[in-house]
Every structure is written in structure tokens, then in C-alpha cells.
Amino acid sequence: MPAIEVKELNGFLKQYPPCDELSESALSNFATNLKLAYYKKGTVLFHIGDTNKTLYQIRSGAVRLLDQEKNLVSKLAEGKYFGYLSVLAGTPVQLQAVCEEDCLLIECGDTHFDAFRKNHSIFEKYFTQAYGERIRLAASVHDSNPLSLETIGSKLSREPVAIDKTATIQEAARAMADNNVSALLILDMQELVGIVTDKDLRKRVVAQAMDISEPVSSIMSQKLITLDSEQSVASALVSMMQNNIHHLPVLKNSELYGVVTVNDIARYQARHPVFMVGDINKQKTLKELVAVSKRVPELFAHLVKMDAKASDVGRMMTSITDALTSRLIELAFEKFGHPKIKYAWLALGSQARNEQTAKTDQDNALVLANNASEEDRTYFLQVAEFVNLGLDACGYVLCPGDIMAGNPKWCQTLAQWQKCFSNWITVPEPKALMHVNIFFDLRCIYGDAELINELQNSVSSLASNHQVFLALMYKNSLGFQPPLGFFRKFVLEKNGEHKNTLDLKHHGLVPIIDLARIYILASGKSATHTLQRFEMLKTGANVNTGDINNLMDAFEFVSYLRIQHQGRQLQRGIKPDNHIKPSELSPLVRDQLRSAFEVVATAQKALGNQYAGI
Amino acid sequence: MLKPWLYRLRCKKILKNCQHDFLCDYLSAQITHSKQEPTPTRLLALDLETTGLDTSCSQVISMGWVIIENNKINLASARHYLLNSSVQMNQSAVIHGITDSDIQNGFAIESIFKELIQTLKGSCLLAHNAVIEKGFLNLISQEYFSQELPLRLIDTLKREQQRFRMSGQNLASGGLRLAACRERYNLPVYRAHNALSDALACAELYLAQENY
Numbered sequence: 001m002p003a004i005e006v007k008e009l010n011g012f013l014k015q016y017p018p019c020d021e022l023s024e025s026a027l028s029n030f031a032t033n034l035k036l037a038y039y040k041k042g043t044v045l046f047h048i049g050d051t052n053k054t055l056y057q058i059r060s061g062a063v064r065l066l067d068q069e070k071n072l073v074s075k076l077a078e079g080k081y082f083g084y085l086s087v088l089a090g091t092p093v094q095l096q097a098v099c100e101e102d103c104l105l106i107e108c109g110d111t112h113f114d115a116f117r118k119n120h121s122i123f124e125k126y127f128t129q130a131y132g133e134r135i136r137l138a139a140s141v142h143d144s145n146p147l148s149l150e151t152i153g154s155k156l157s158r159e160p161v162a163i164d165k166t167a168t169i170q171e172a173a174r175a176m177a178d179n180n181v182s183a184l185l186i187l188d189m190q191e192l193v194g195i196v197t198d199k200d201l202r203k204r205v206v207a208q209a210m211d212i213s214e215p216v217s218s219i220m221s222q223k224l225i226t227l228d229s230e231q232s233v234a235s236a237l238v239s240m241m242q243n244n245i246h247h248l249p250v251l252k253n254s255e256l257y258g259v260v261t262v263n264d265i266a267r268y269q270a271r272h273p274v275f276m277v278g279d280i281n282k283q284k285t286l287k288e289l290v291a292v293s294k295r296v297p298e299l300f301a302h303l304v305k306m307d308a309k310a311s312d313v314g315r316m317m318t319s320i321t322d323a324l325t326s327r328l329i330e331l332a333f334e335k336f337g338h339p340k341i342k343y344a345w346l347a348l349g350s351q352a353r354n355e356q357t358a359k360t361d362q363d364n365a366l367v368l369a370n371n372a373s374e375e376d377r378t379y380f381l382q383v384a385e386f387v388n389l390g391l392d393a394c395g396y397v398l399c400p401g402d403i404m405a406g407n408p409k410w411c412q413t414l415a416q417w418q419k420c421f422s423n424w425i426t427v428p429e430p431k432a433l434m435h436v437n438i439f440f441d442l443r444c445i446y447g448d449a450e451l452i453n454e455l456q457n458s459v460s461s462l463a464s465n466h467q468v469f470l471a472l473m474y475k476n477s478l479g480f481q482p483p484l485g486f487f488r489k490f491v492l493e494k495n496g497e498h499k500n501t502l503d504l505k506h507h508g509l510v511p512i513i514d515l516a517r518i519y520i521l522a523s524g525k526s527a528t529h530t531l532q533r534f535e536m537l538k539t540g541a542n543v544n545t546g547d548i549n550n551l552m553d554a555f556e557f558v559s560y561l562r563i564q565h566q567g568r569q570l571q572r573g574i575k576p577d578n579h580i581k582p583s584e585l586s587p588l589v590r591d592q593l594r595s596a597f598e599v600v601a602t603a604q605k606a607l608g609n610q611y612a613g614i
Numbered sequence: 615m616l617k618p619w620l621y622r623l624r625c626k627k628i629l630k631n632c633q634h635d636f637l638c639d640y641l642s643a644q645i646t647h648s649k650q651e652p653t654p655t656r657l658l659a660l661d662l663e664t665t666g667l668d669t670s671c672s673q674v675i676s677m678g679w680v681i682i683e684n685n686k687i688n689l690a691s692a693r694h695y696l697l698n699s700s701v702q703m704n705q706s707a708v709i710h711g712i713t714d715s716d717i718q719n720g721f722a723i724e725s726i727f728k729e730l731i732q733t734l735k736g737s738c739l740l741a742h743n744a745v746i747e748k749g750f751l752n753l754i755s756q757e758y759f760s761q762e763l764p765l766r767l768i769d770t771l772k773r774e775q776q777r778f779r780m781s782g783q784n785l786a787s788g789g790l791r792l793a794a795c796r797e798r799y800n801l802p803v804y805r806a807h808n809a810l811s812d813a814l815a816c817a818e819l820y821l822a823q824e825n826y
Contacts, residue, residue, distance in 0.1 A: 006680075006689060006692050006810060006811065006814060007808070007810075007811060008802075008804050008805070008811045008814065009689070009814070012802070031689060032689055032690050032692065033689065033690050034689045035686040035687060035688055035689060036686065036687035036689065036814075036817075036818065036821075037685060037686045037687070037821065038685075038799075038801075038818060038821035038822045038824070038825055039825070040825040040826070059802060060800060060801060060802045061800060101800060102799060102800040102822070102825070104800075104801055104802065104818060104821075104822075107686065
């Protein structure tokens with residue numbers, strides 16, 4: 001029996017996307033498997049928390065979607081689809097649907113919907129995009145920030161000034177003077193190979209009384225960090241801060257385009273963290289450092305007000321913590337003498353992940369070379385104590401769990417660390433693992449990064465082979481779950497200081513951070529930043545890129561809500577925290593937050609299936 | 615609609631002397647269903663296009679139907695057939711847009727009637743101004759089975775009429791036409807005029823009436 005076309009209905013369907021793009025035969029195929037139903041005004045089609053297996057399209061009439069508090073989220077007219085979110089996600093519905101008028105509704109069952117999406121990419125794209133958009137829209141609100149929108153290419157004040165690497169130091173200096181630039185690019189056969197700055201001339205030539213007829217290549221910096229002209233000004237700033245440099249060569253289509261300097265950007269953004277990092281490096285005493293760090297909350301509030309992206313703010317705030325830590329270590333060396341062995345100062349947790357905000361405590365550790373003597377250890381504990389107390393004075397309160405380099409337990413040789421990690425991974429103990437989670441996010445702040453690379457490599461190859469360890473990590477991560485109750489209501493804190501609030505950090509971000517960590521450990525790859533981890537996982541075999549994108553969007557969105565909340569608190573002179581009152585959020589944002597939590601809950605469940613048998 | 619027990623009685627009577635297998639099938643299903651279901655859960659909305667209203671000198675030229683199950687119209691059940699008949703199309707072609715050559719290439723009425731009876735099994739027949747559908751179906755039935763076809767009939771026009779009578783409101787002239795009825799229930803305007811779209815229009819009207 002061939003499909004019978006109902007002309008009236010096909011004509012109607014064809015007026016609206018995505019059916020307007022379907023071929024005649026595809027449209028008939030879609031239409032013949034639909035149902036029609038009539039609902040009187042006031043009929044509730046589904047309640048929040050219901051299971052829904054139907055995609056609806058309004059043939060005539062109007063439908064209202066309401067949230068938990070009966071606020072109107074949207075009003076849908078003829079031709080509009082609804083109900084697909086719950087069908088796509090397979091989760092209970094998040095909004096109530098009520099017929100505003102008498103309605104004739106076209107209904108598409110989930111089996112037909114799924115099968116049809118599979119066979120028609122136009123259809124699939126339309127609905128999955130609409131699904132992702134709700135969170136993505138929320139995550140992209142900061143796109144209005146001019147700093148993150150403008151490209152570096154538009155900020156260059158002049159053509160690049162360059163010289164061949166065979167030129168002498170004097171010729172280079174003259175070229176810089178003639179062109180009045182503070183940085184000179186060095187070329188080898190038109191290929192960019194290095195950069196020389198005013199500072200290099202001072203430090204490497206004048207201060208060392210170097211022969212100025214030597215080739216300029218002998219003093220140039222070779223490890224070049226470059227940017228593409230299409231990248232944002234904000235990304236240039238982040239790069240400068242992270243590397244503490246003030247000049248960045250800019251490429252356009254892989255060809256040399258110019259140099260962007262801190263001053264180029266400063267013209268647009270006078271008060272900026274990049275200057276604070278420089279300030280920190282100039283301070284000579286702890287007292288001075290404490291004074292500079294007083295500006296950190298103000299800076300944070302400023303960044304939030306600028307509507308910067310949460311991931312950018314995290315990186316900028318972390319750069320400042322890094323700079324303070326490094327400077328404190330240098331001050332400690334001045335006080336207690338310089339170390340005699342190789343070592344590495346580790347940042348753990350949020351600092352390692354470049355995800356710090358306004359409210360932060362410190363988590364750090366020390367790795368010493370294997371030849372460390374008892375004397376070396378005593379020395380490093382002294383240094384660490386100085387740094388720990390210094391950071392505390394600067395506003396980075398002592399870690400309540402005592403995970404700090406000044407704790408003899410966390411100031412160990414590389415061999416001891418390796419044994420430690422190997423114990424955690426090969427003979428994992430659930431309780432103990434809970435406390436060491438933080439050690440799996442680590443980054444070298446100061447000292448010999450080689451020591452840590454070695455440690456990291458052994459950890460990632462070991463972890464990916466130990467399913468029991470990964471399963472326990474997963475089980476522990478379930479300690480923090482998205483705060484959605486059975487009926488998809490927010491579950492609020494019940495007692496204490498933060499009664500009736502949502503804990504955005506522990507119930508929103510920590511589950512995502514944990515997921516990224518477990519996935520990356522399981523993959524045997526290594527990355528520290530949560531978004532970077534997800535980015536890296538996209539190339540993996542057994543993860544769905546769409547799911548990863550949704551998690552990344554959810555992460556950026558919740559992070560953004562958190563820093564906005566903390567920014568508001570700082571402005572009102574309140575100590576920043578992670579607890580937000582749902583009543584402070586608009587219905588739309590509440591809905592988006594709920595979507596973000598849904599994404600996380602779904603991902604947690606998906607990972608759970610993987611470790612179900614263990 | 616006939617009282618269920620009376621209807622069952624009539625079906626049983628015909629069933630006794632029935633010699634056509636698929637008619638027997640139909641009748642026994644009608645008996646059990648009308649017993650089990652005080653309110654129908656399955657209806658077949660039917661529309662016939664004819665050359666005229668008088669059964670004695672007119673012929674059916676097309677049939678369209680669609681099934682309502684559990685208060686939802688199932689579009690997968692939609693059918694539309696042009697029938698092969700001997701008549702010459704005169705001015706009714708203007709209404710239906712069906713030409714003589716369409717009719718020559720149409721289906722044999724016997725096979726379509728058979729399909730209709732099989733689909734109608736265990737269901738009520740739904741139509742707007744159902745006397746027409748009833749009259750023509752009986753005519754065809756007489757021709758092939760030499761007897762009347764027992765139908766459980768629901769008429770959306772009669773239901774609408776009743777509703778007005780109950781409420782004591784006055785009905786404007788032409789107010790019982792399908793399109794006019796639909797308008798009162800906020801149903802979309804149908805421009806196409808063929809057996810299937812009219813059957814669908816009637817089915818939608820029924821669902822709307824059920825809600826009031």
C-alpha cells in the first residue's frame with residue numbers, strides 16, 4: 001500500500017522548517033506516520049517531570065510553556081514544534097505545556113521521530129541544533145564584550161619590522177632605533193626564527209658587555225609564541241600574561257603580519273591584569289606583594305563587569321596566582337638561600353586547571369629530585385612554609401585539607417611521588433581516593449618542569465590501564481551531583497548559612513570537572529584545563545562530540561553564572577561565595593541552568609554505564 | 615446510532631444466512647465490539663464523492679477515509695481512491711475536479727468496497743451528513759451481497775444540530791456545513807475539496823465535538 005498524501009496537511013507542513021527543505025517523497029513519508037489530536041483550551045499536555053515520547057507541532061491554536069513557578073517561558077503559535085527536548089534527551093520534561101486556545105496538534109511518536117532523524121540529516125540538524133542552542137545561547141552572552149570580539153589584526157599599529165639573522169647586533173639595534181620599535185623580528189630566508197626586544201639588548205648585550213658585531217641570532221629568543229591575526233584581543237592578553245611577555249608576533253595565513261605589544265592593547269584596556277603581573281614581579285618584599293594583591297578582587301570585579309568569558313577570567317586570575325607564587329618563591333630563596341638540587345613547585349586543583357575565581361584557597365605541593373638529602377628537605381619545607389603563609393597573607397587562604405607544599409607529606413622526592421600515585425592507582429581505596437582527587441590536576445609553577453612531566457607521563461599511562469581505579473574515581477564523583485530533584489526541581493541547600501541556595505561549584509562545576517578528569521585519565525592522554533581536556537577527548541574513539549560540546553557549553557555557562565554572582569557580591573562588599581539563590585535568576589536563566597544540569601546528569605549516567613560492572 | 619443490542623440483533627440475523635466470508639468477518643466483529651464498547655474507541659471517517667445526491671441515478675466516483683483510534687487521527691490509515699464507473703462526468707466535475715479519464719483509470723468499486731469493509735470491521739462509521747454515505751454504501755452492498763450493510767453510524771452534522779438544539783441557540787442558514795462547523799471549533803480552513811480531505815476534516819470535527 002503506497003503512502004497516501006493528505007494534500008492539506010503536506011501543504012501545511014511544507015510552510016515551516018525543517019519540512020520546507022524535505023523532498024516531496026520524504027515529506028509524504030514523514031506525514032503519513034503522524035497523528036492528529038484535538039485539545040480543548042486549558043488542557044495540560046504534559047506536566048514538569050512527566051515522561052514525554054511525542055514531538056508536537058501546532059496545526060491550529062496556541063500553546064503556552066510554563067516553568068515550575070508557572071512563569072510564562074514561551075507562547076507557541078501555529079506551526080511551532082515543542083516536546084522535542086525531552087524526546088531527544090530522553091529525560092523528563094522541564095516545562096509544562098498548556099493549550100492557550102483550542103488546539104489541533106500534529107503528533108509524531110518517538111520511534112518515527114528517531115527513525116526519520118536518522119534518515120534525514122536536515123531534520124536531525126534542525127532539532128539537535130535547537131536543543132544545543134538553549135545552552136549555547138546562554139554561554140555566548142558575553143560575545144558582546146568588545147575585547148573578546150575584536151581581532152588582533154585590527155589592533156596592530158604598524159607593519160612588522162624585521163631583519164635577517166645574519167645581521168649584527170648593532171645593525172639590529174639601529175633598525176629598532178630607526179623604526180622606533182621595542183621589538184625586532186629575526187628572519188632566516190624570510191622565515192620567522194626569533195625576536196629581539198629592548199630588554200634583550202639591555203640584559204644580554206649591554207649588561208654582559210657583549211661584542212656588538214656578533215650576529216643578532218646569538219641574542220634572540222627562539223621559542224616563539226605566535227598568534228593568528230583572527231584571534232581575539234583577549235586571547236593575546238591571556239597569552240602575554242601566561243608567558244609574561246610583552247611582544248607577540250602575529251601571523252596571517254601563516255605569513256608574518258606584525259607584532260602586537262602590550263601597549264597596543266593597553267590603549268584599549270588601560271586597567272588590565274597583564275599590568276598586575278608585571279607589578280607583582282617588581283615587588284621586593286612580602287608586604288609589597290600583599291599590597292598589590294589587595295587589587296585582585298577589584299580586578300576580578302572589573303573583568304566580570306566587562307562581561308569577559310569565564311574561561312578567560314579563570315586564566316587571568318590564575319596568571320596572577322602563578323605570578324604571586326613565583327615571586328614568593330624567589331623571595332624565599334633570597335631569604336633562605338638558593339636550592340642545591342632540582343625541584344618543582346606544583347599547583348594543584350583549580351590553579352592547575354587555570355580555573356580560579358574570586359574565592360580561592362591554595363593547593364600546592366613540592367617535587368624534589370631523587371638525590372634530595374634530609375637537609376634539602378628541611379630547607380624546602382622552610383621555603384614552602386614561607387610561600388604558604390605569604391599566599392595566605394595575599395588572600396589565598398591556607399588549604400583546609402592541608403594539601404600544601406609546607407606539609408612534609410606533600411613535599412617529597414620524585415620517586416616517592418611516583419610510588420604514591422602508583423599506590424593510589426593500583427591499589428585504590430575509596431575513602432583515600434576522595435582526598436587525593438586534587439592531585440590528578442597538577443601543573444608546574446616554578447622550578448624544573450621536567451620532573452613533573454616524568455611524573456605525569458607515568459600517571460596517565462598507569463591510570464588508563466586500571467579500571468578499578470577509574471570506577472572508584474567515578475563512584476566518588478557521584479558524591480557531587482547536579483541539584484535536580486525527581487521532578488527536575490532545583491534541590492536547594494537545606495541548612496546552615498547557605499539555606500535555600502544552589503551551590504554552583506560543588507553541584508554544578510565539580511561534576512563536570514570530575515567527568516573531564518576521569519575521561520582524560522581513562523584515555524591515557526594528558527591535559528589540565530577542563531575545556532582543554534574535553535577538546536582533546538573529541539578526537540577519541542568512544543565519545544560523542546555532541547555530548548562533549550554540550551558539556552563544554554554547560555561548563556562555560558555555569559562558570560559564567562558563578563563569576564557573575566561573585567562579581568555582584570564583590571561590588572556589594574560581600575565576601576564572594578558559590579551559593580546562588582534561584583530567585584535571583586530570571587526564568588530564562590533558571591531554565592538554561594536546568595538544561596545545563598540535565599546535560600551533566602545525563603553524562604554522569606552515561607559514564608556510569610561504562611563502569612557499571614566494576 | 616442504533617441501540618447496541620438492536621444493532622447486534624440485526625447483525626446476528628444477517629450472519630445466519632451470510633455466504634460471503636469477509637462480510638461474515640465484518641458482522642461477527644461488529645457484534646463483539648458493539649457489546650464491549652459503550653463509547654466507540656475506533657471510528658472510520660468516510661467521505662464519498664458522487665455524481666449526485668440521488669442514489670437511484672448517481673454513482674460513487676471517489677472514496678476517502680481515515681481512522682480515529684483512542685481519540686487520535688492516525689494519518690497512516692488515510693486512503694483515497696478514484697473509482698472506475700460507467701458514468702459521464704457532467705457538471706459535478708466542477709466540484710470534484712475529477713475528469714472522465716480519471717474515472718476510466720480508477721479502481722474497480724468491488725475491490726475498494728471490500729477493503730473498506732475490512733477496515734471498518736469493529737468500528738463505527740463516521741461522516742458529516744451520514745445519510746449520503748449510508749445510502750450509497752447500502753446500494754453497493756445490495757448489489758454485491760444482495761442485502762443491506764449494518765452500520766454503527768455517527769454523524770457529525772447531527773451531533774452539531776443536537777448541540778444547538780440543547781443550548782437553545784439559533785443556527786444561521788448554512789451553519790451545519792462542514793466548513794461552518796469547523797470554524798466554530800477553531801479548526802483550520804481547508805481549501806482542497808476531495809474525499810480524503812473531507813474525511814479528515816470530518817474526523818477533526820468529531821474530535822473537537824468530543825471535547826465539548
